[in-house]
Amino acid sequence: MKKLTLALFFLLLCQGTFSQEKTEKMDWDGLPVLWLSEPYFPTYDVVFYFADGALGDQVSGETDTMFNLLASGTRRFEQKDISDHLEYYGVGYSSEVTPEYSLFHVSGLMKDLKPTMKMICHLFSDATFPDEELKRFKNIRKDRLNNITSSLDALGSRAFRAVSMEGTPFSAPMGGRLKDVDHWNSKALKEKLHYMNSKVSKKIYLSGPSSVLELKDIITRECPWKKTANFVRNVEMSDKLIQKKEVIYLVTVPQATQAYIYMGRVLLKKEIQNLEMLELLSSFLGGGFSSKLMQEIRVKRGLSYGAEASLSGQRNYGRFILSTYTKNESVLETIKVIRSTLDDIMDNKFEGKEFVTAKEGLVGSYPFRFEKGTAYLTQLVYFDHIGKNPEELYRFPTSLGNLKQSEMVEMAKNIFPKSNLTLTVIGSKDLAEKLRPLGEVKIVPYTDFL
Amino acid sequence: MFLKKTSFLILSSFFFSSCVGQAVKTMAQVPKSPNANLNLKTEVKVEDLKVHKETFSNGLKVLIVENHKLPIFSYYTFFDVGSRNEPEGLYGGTHLLEHLMFKGTEKFKEGDFQQLLEEKGGETNAYTSNDVTVYHANLPLSLLPTIVDLESDRMSHLVINKESLEKEKLVVLEERRMRYENAPQSRAHQKLFSSLFDKTPYAHPVIGSEEDIKGLNQKDIYTYFKRYYSPNNAILVIVGDVDTNKTIALLKEKYGPIAAANDLDEYKKKNDDQKKYVQKINKEEIIRLHGPNAAGHFFIGFKGESAGTKRAYALDILASILADGESSYLSQNYIMGKNPLLSSIRASSFNMKYGGVFFIEGDILEKVTVKVAREKILKDFKTLCAKAIDDRNVQKIKNQYLVGFYEGLKTNAGVASLLGTMERLFGDYSYYKKDLAAYQDVKTQDVKKVCLEMIPTSNWTFVSLWKFNRKENEQ
Numbered sequence: 001m002k003k004l005t006l007a008l009f010f011l012l013l014c015q016g017t018f019s020q021e022k023t024e025k026m027d028w029d030g031l032p033v034l035w036l037s038e039p040y041f042p043t044y045d046v047v048f049y050f051a052d053g054a055l056g057d058q059v060s061g062e063t064d065t066m067f068n069l070l071a072s073g074t075r076r077f078e079q080k081d082i083s084d085h086l087e088y089y090g091v092g093y094s095s096e097v098t099p100e101y102s103l104f105h106v107s108g109l110m111k112d113l114k115p116t117m118k119m120i121c122h123l124f125s126d127a128t129f130p131d132e133e134l135k136r137f138k139n140i141r142k143d144r145l146n147n148i149t150s151s152l153d154a155l156g157s158r159a160f161r162a163v164s165m166e167g168t169p170f171s172a173p174m175g176g177r178l179k180d181v182d183h184w185n186s187k188a189l190k191e192k193l194h195y196m197n198s199k200v201s202k203k204i205y206l207s208g209p210s211s212v213l214e215l216k217d218i219i220t221r222e223c224p225w226k227k228t229a230n231f232v233r234n235v236e237m238s239d240k241l242i243q244k245k246e247v248i249y250l251v252t253v254p255q256a257t258q259a260y261i262y263m264g265r266v267l268l269k270k271e272i273q274n275l276e277m278l279e280l281l282s283s284f285l286g287g288g289f290s291s292k293l294m295q296e297i298r299v300k301r302g303l304s305y306g307a308e309a310s311l312s313g314q315r316n317y318g319r320f321i322l323s324t325y326t327k328n329e330s331v332l333e334t335i336k337v338i339r340s341t342l343d344d345i346m347d348n349k350f351e352g353k354e355f356v357t358a359k360e361g362l363v364g365s366y367p368f369r370f371e372k373g374t375a376y377l378t379q380l381v382y383f384d385h386i387g388k389n390p391e392e393l394y395r396f397p398t399s400l401g402n403l404k405q406s407e408m409v410e411m412a413k414n415i416f417p418k419s420n421l422t423l424t425v426i427g428s429k430d431l432a433e434k435l436r437p438l439g440e441v442k443i444v445p446y447t448d449f450l
Numbered sequence: 451m452f453l454k455k456t457s458f459l460i461l462s463s464f465f466f467s468s469c470v471g472q473a474v475k476t477m478a479q480v481p482k483s484p485n486a487n488l489n490l491k492t493e494v495k496v497e498d499l500k501v502h503k504e505t506f507s508n509g510l511k512v513l514i515v516e517n518h519k520l521p522i523f524s525y526y527t528f529f530d531v532g533s534r535n536e537p538e539g540l541y542g543g544t545h546l547l548e549h550l551m552f553k554g555t556e557k558f559k560e561g562d563f564q565q566l567l568e569e570k571g572g573e574t575n576a577y578t579s580n581d582v583t584v585y586h587a588n589l590p591l592s593l594l595p596t597i598v599d600l601e602s603d604r605m606s607h608l609v610i611n612k613e614s615l616e617k618e619k620l621v622v623l624e625e626r627r628m629r630y631e632n633a634p635q636s637r638a639h640q641k642l643f644s645s646l647f648d649k650t651p652y653a654h655p656v657i658g659s660e661e662d663i664k665g666l667n668q669k670d671i672y673t674y675f676k677r678y679y680s681p682n683n684a685i686l687v688i689v690g691d692v693d694t695n696k697t698i699a700l701l702k703e704k705y706g707p708i709a710a711a712n713d714l715d716e717y718k719k720k721n722d723d724q725k726k727y728v729q730k731i732n733k734e735e736i737i738r739l740h741g742p743n744a745a746g747h748f749f750i751g752f753k754g755e756s757a758g759t760k761r762a763y764a765l766d767i768l769a770s771i772l773a774d775g776e777s778s779y780l781s782q783n784y785i786m787g788k789n790p791l792l793s794s795i796r797a798s799s800f801n802m803k804y805g806g807v808f809f810i811e812g813d814i815l816e817k818v819t820v821k822v823a824r825e826k827i828l829k830d831f832k833t834l835c836a837k838a839i840d841d842r843n844v845q846k847i848k849n850q851y852l853v854g855f856y857e858g859l860k861t862n863a864g865v866a867s868l869l870g871t872m873e874r875l876f877g878d879y880s881y882y883k884k885d886l887a888a889y890q891d892v893k894t895q896d897v898k899k900v901c902l903e904m905i906p907t908s909n910w911t912f913v914s915l916w917k918f919n920r921k922e923n924e925q
Contacts, residue, residue, distance in 0.1 A: 040519075040860075041856050041859070041860065042856070043853070043856050043857075071776075079776070079786060080777060080782060080786065083775060083776035083777040084777035084846075087774075087775040087776070087777045087778075087846060087850065088777075088842070088845075088846045088849060089849060090846075090849040090850040090851075090852060090853035090854075091853075092853070107853075108853060109849075109852065109853060109856075132788070133786075136785070136786065136790055139790070139793075139815060140785075140793040140794075140815075142816075143745045143793045143813070143815055143816045144793065144813075146744055146745065146816060147743045147744055147745045147813075147816070149742050149743070150633065150634055150635060150741075150742065150743050150747075151633065152632050254742065255742055256632060257627055257631045257632060258624070258627045258628060258631070258632050288564070288568045288573060289552075289564035289568060289574075290561070290564045290565045290568045290569070295561075298621055299560075299561065301617075302617040302618070302619075302620030302621050302624075303620075303624070304621070304624050305621055305622075305624045305625035305628055306628075325624070325628060326624060327623075327624065327627060356569070357565065357568065357569040360569055360570060360571070361568045361569050361570065361571050361572075362571070363571060364569075364570040364571015364572065364590045364592075365571035365572070365573070365590070366571065367520045367521055367522050367590065368520075368522060368571075368588060370520060371519075371520060371522065371860075371861050371862070372860050372861060373860075
């Protein structure tokens with residue numbers, strides 16, 4: 001029995017800062033690697049980045065299913081053996097598929113790094129996607145979709161993506177549609193894995209103490225990733241996809257006692273270049289308790305428990321979404337409050353202090369982005385993906401500090417004209433009457449979005 | 451400001467080591483059997499956290515840990531009051547009071563609390579559980595004097611006016627709709643708790659019923675605030691880039707003048723009469739709730755344990771063995787097997803200060819009826835303890851707890867939450883070391899014993915939520 005002393009709390013003795021000095025770029029036989037030095041704990045995080053995502057699917061949900069079932073069996077091991085092996089070491093492993101790229105995360109204890117990563121490489125080399133496991137996965141996926149009304153928020157996100165991105169290749173949910181589930185098959189998943197291994201460009205992001213670099217031998221020898229793999233998914237979004245007339249949907253759900261409200265639009269590539277300004281606008285509108293929407297909806301009127309603005313972006317498109325929920329009787333009032341809040345911003349009708357609060361708040365919260373290695377890594381992955389120099393991450397507070405209120409108003413004027421927005425309400429059929437004063441409302445049963 | 455039932459398990463999800471040297475060697479090549487030759491035990495020594503602890507003359511307990519990695523800190527205030535302290539007529543009051551704590555004082559007007567913190571990059575929130583109310587903030591270092599001023603001020607000078615009370619009730623009602631009415635599983639969860647804690651102070655929901663919330667009044671809430679929000683009922687934990695001596699001086703200046711509630715200990719002693727918390731589960735009970743879900747959802751619950759007992763540690767490990775991860779016993783038998791009945795499964799030992807619940811929760815596949823799933827699971831209970839628990843599985847869970855433990859320590863907030871919880875539950879922050887040792891000491895036979903004493907032999911409550919449960923059958 002070997003005695004192991006774990007100095008759990010020596011982070012408390014360490015002096016550190018957030019800077020590029022903590023990161024190092026490497027090349028492992030043609031694979032670009034970025035290591036974030038995290039010497040404080042005997043743990044590691046690895047993120048494998050694949051430069052293709054759901055946009056590469058012939059049948060929606062295929063990439064997501066492939067990654068989900070990567071540990072479901074190989075020619076040597078059954079699902080039970082694989083999960084037991086990884087879980088014995090306390091390993092966390094999961095995948096994340098976006099339209100443009102896919103990530104596979106692995107984390108665990110340093111001392112178990114080698115056996116863990118050997119297994120991970122084995123899975124990428126030899127996953128077979130057994131029919132029985134695939135059948136089970138498909139049944140569960142169908143069940144979850146058929147019972148999605150247990151989470152109106154999840155349904156709302158799904159429906160809003162579909163209607164606000166209709167006509168684009170980005171409208172399908174990452175996990176696939178119900179009608180596609182039966183088309184997933186073992187052969188296609190194996191081909192998808194082979195494609196990811198041999199054709200798609202990859203990068204590796206690591207955090208942990210320096211001994212995490214011992215991974216190099218395992219990755220280069222045992223993971224089946226070809227040096228020549230250089231495909232990068234790029235799909236441009238046309239200007240024509242920005243709508244010219246407001247669209248309103250009511251997605252009906254029987255027995256819902258609240259209305260979930262989503263308002264927003266797609267952003268084109270040219271509109272997501274000024275990330276700092278977008279982030280500021282998002283924070284100003286719905287980034288915290290003192291944000292405009294929280295103040296107007298919750299604090300002043302008690303219409304909801306929460307309201308938020310969310311900004312998401314990939315290399316070639318982005319989305320800006322405002323969301324909240326309220327009791328059925330208040331749905332019209334709440335929508336009017338959101339609209340008048342947007343109008344006020346576009347008309348520059350707000351206090352300069354509110355702008356300063358949002359801006360300085362973002363600057364002040366900046367160090368928290370570096371508190372956990374995983375959060376730090378996530379930002380580096382994202383900057384790499386959208387083609388931004390990671391050094392911009394470190395210049396973020398300065399860039400934010402230079403932004404002016406008039407510039408934020410101009411950006412709001414470009415994004416938020418009513419005619420450009422899609423409004424979607426998830427709730428009971430009775431809401432149709434309440435929404436009538438807003439104009440034409442398309443009523444669609446929730447089952448259309450499964 | 452959000453309702454969160456804290457579980458001691460989650461906050462102290464710990465420990466242990468997997469195989470070190472030998473396993474690395476044996477696993478250097480992926481073997482024919484991936485689980486061969488695993489060394490099942492390694493001794494782990496945990497070094498101490500450097501904590502400054504001080505109790506002020508008014509009873510306020512202060513814990514400070516310096517961490518100079520980044521110019522930030524976390525500020526946690528634990529008040530030893532939860533929904534279990536509410537008398538009839540004040541159900542939901544602890545949680546509503548938590549919301550009202552952000553509504554202003556004589557010195558700071560409504561909105562100042564968040565404004566002053568958020569404008570410099572801070573964030574703040576709070577949660578209420580059956581046992582405790584916790585206010586927490588993650589802040590840049592420059593805000594230390596501000597948060598000390600804000601927190602000390604609202605501890606003694608909170609203003610509750612009728613207008614803000616009525617507006618906040620609307621917010622809480624929306625929160626209730628979001629968390630319960632439109633998330634039916636939460637309704638089933640609450641029903642299970644009401645049943646297993648029937649006639650105890652843990653029976654009613656933390657958020658209260660709609661009628662409870664509407665019935666709360668300004669005078670009763672203020673009286674409740676004055677009773678429980680005193681320095682001798684609070685623990686303050688600060689972790690981050692602070693200087694201990696300077697911080698203590700600042701805290702003494704601001705919190706020092708606040709008077710202790712003199713009769714509080716006596717009142718709490720009376721309120722905490724152990725007899726009130728005795729869980730009497732005299733029969734096996736089936737409760738059917740109507741919900742929108744075509745695939746049934748179920749809970750099956752047993753009387754559990756209070757936090758910190760030897761049995762509680764063993765029950766934690768039992769819950770994890772049964773349902774944590776795809777290799778767990780219940781996952782393998784009910785989800786991953788050849789004839790699956792479920793699409794998801796979870797087990798939890800929910801330990802509170804004076805009682806607990808052990809429950810298994812799952813989603814039933816749509817093609818399977820609730821009755822078929824229930825009968826299969828109950829039949830399995832007769833032999834489950836013998837089949838599910840062995841040395842390797844116990845060690846596996848200890849390994850997983852160790853990873854979780856490290857994760858919890860990676861943020862100032864994680865450390866603050868851990869220390870505050872230990873201090874609150876056991877009166878000693880350093881209990882985290884005993885806590886670690888307690889998990890380490892759990893043997894396979896301990897887990898088997900608690901399993902056999904409970905699962906095949908104890909009374910249970912089964913709650914299902916399903917489209918095909920008839921509304922008129924609801925209890």
